[in-house]
Amino acid sequence: MKFIQYIKDSFEELSNHMTWVSKEEAQKTTVTVAVFTILFALAVAGIDYVFQGGLDWYFNFVNSN
Secondary structure, X not given: OHHHHHHHHHHHHHHHOOOOOOHHHHHHHHHHXXXXXXXXXXXXXXXXXXXXXXXXXXXXXXXXX
16 A cells, blocks of 8 residues: 555654754744734735725715716
8 A cells, every 4th residue: 555655654754854943943933923924914904994995985976976
């Protein structure tokens, strides 16, 4: 069974031949990604808010004329 051998080889590779980052480095990277994700989400929400306000103004202006 090639699939079973593949799974066994994969586990062996991950446990014996991989170089893993330290727990501290993984935590710092995770925090960095989380902070930038939140900042990016806030930026996108702000841009969405501005565009929505502009579109609301435009359609109210067009419908009132």
